[in-house]
Amino acid sequence: MLENIRVVLVNTSHPGNIGGAARAMKNMGLSQLVLVDPQDFPSADAVARASGASDVLDAAQVVGTLEEALVGCSLVLGTSARDRRIPWPLLDPRECGVAACEQAQQGAHVALVFGREYAGLTNEELQRCHFHVHIPSDPAFSSLNLAAAVQVLAYEVRMAWLAAENQPTKTPKLEATAIQSSQPVTADELESFYAHLEQALVEIKFLDPAKPRHLMSRLRRLYGRSEVSKLEMNILRGILTETIKAARGEHSEREKVDV
Amino acid sequence: MLENIRVVLVNTSHPGNIGGAARAMKNMGLSQLVLVDPQDFPSADAVARASGASDVLDAAQVVGTLEEALVGCSLVLGTSARDRRIPWPLLDPRECGVAACEQAQQGAHVALVFGREYAGLTNEELQRCHFHVHIPSDPAFSSLNLAAAVQVLAYEVRMAWLAAENQPTKTPKLEATAIQSSQPVTADELESFYAHLEQALVEIKFLDPAKPRHLMSRLRRLYGRSEVSKLEMNILRGILTETIKAARGEHSEREKVDV
Missing domain, CATH: 1.10.8.590 (Helicase, Ruva Protein; domain 3)
Structure with a gap:
């Protein structure tokens, strides 16, 4: 089911962040990584930061445009740091995790889209998303590291998945x-x-x-x-x-x- | 209120992780960082990864033992990757965020304790914690990057804080x-x-x-x-x-x- 959820990184500058994102994904059980026009990939920095998740990097799909990255997806969730002039349906990470899981469980494909390190997603890219997701950071220091943002959303996807699977998150096996x-x-x-x-x-x-x-x-x-x-x-x-x-x-x- | 919650990193190897943790903290509104016997600090790598959160690094308290780091804390929450032989009260990150906020709101001091990159916290250190916190990662690839783990817990603290801020406080007035x-x-x-x-x-x-x-x-x-x-x-x-x-x-x- 989690294989129906892909992480899309748009125009990433630092390969270390791609590696960090791959590690965060694999920790949370996600495996489908799509890179839109990465500035430096493949890269030793990415492998180093992936720290055991290089299988996610090896399987990553590299494409030229966001449109290609979203092929087959019926739910597209785009991270957004700022309030935009055009108001858009906005989810917090928890709602995003639940929405992604619900769709994926029905066999639909879902994309979690992350923008550039310094500039995020463009307005045009944001308008390709069905929902925007805002990680509720301190307004005085709001920009998360890219891999950290992937970690938060992947974590919420996993929490929703565990709840849906009705698997207790804490299973101490005792005699x-x-x-x-x-x-x-x-x-x-x-x-x-x-x-x-x-x-x-x-x-x-x-x-x-x-x-x-x-x-x-x-x-x-x-x-x-x-x-x-x-x-x-x-x-x-x-x-x-x-x-x-x-x-x-x-x-x-x-x-x-x-x- | 969030200033009552400190992040304690024990015996960290890589200064980049200290910087990443500082950034994750500041993004989520946390400012109190305590480093127990860090292997390499201060460090240019830490400042680079902190990326604008160097004020958190500058204000970080460096101490020799976990005991010193916990002085004044009435709630100590320690991250744990593994099932232990002696079962300990276990929280998931969401429960951890709620517990930390509840205590901090009553004026108590709270510590979120993170262990070494490869070995985590020792059993003795874990026994100093009132609760263990397990981030529900994929058992097949369970070890999160240190800064990513700080990000998840700091995010849940912020979510609980935002939820509490939006609710009237229900503290009975006591002498x-x-x-x-x-x-x-x-x-x-x-x-x-x-x-x-x-x-x-x-x-x-x-x-x-x-x-x-x-x-x-x-x-x-x-x-x-x-x-x-x-x-x-x-x-x-x-x-x-x-x-x-x-x-x-x-x-x-x-x-x-x-x-």
């Missing part, structure tokens, strides 16, 4: 026992813990049962919001057991020392 | 002292707590210094994600102090009873 011990404790387990904790605090004379004040409610608030796992609860209960033993002088070693 | 004591503790305060906790666990003989296993890292994970407030920390520290006294049989009342 059954690990899953069990990482499960949060139940309310009754938490109540037993609070009773044990209160007992220990009395034993170490931190809590005066005659003047309990807000102590237990504050500790309930802390542990209540922490989603304590079963494993962590075992540790906390173990600490309380040993604390009570220590307060009572019941440690075998301690007794030995005392004698 | 000055209540606000202060409900503020989360800083990373250095948390480190002192862990040292105190470890000492207490040894005193009550729950922790054998010769065989520490994963105990402290599991407790770090629990308290690290709980956003412990200053008031709660006072309670926890008080409990530890009394626990140690009890273990040593130093309680005045206990002595009285013993006599």
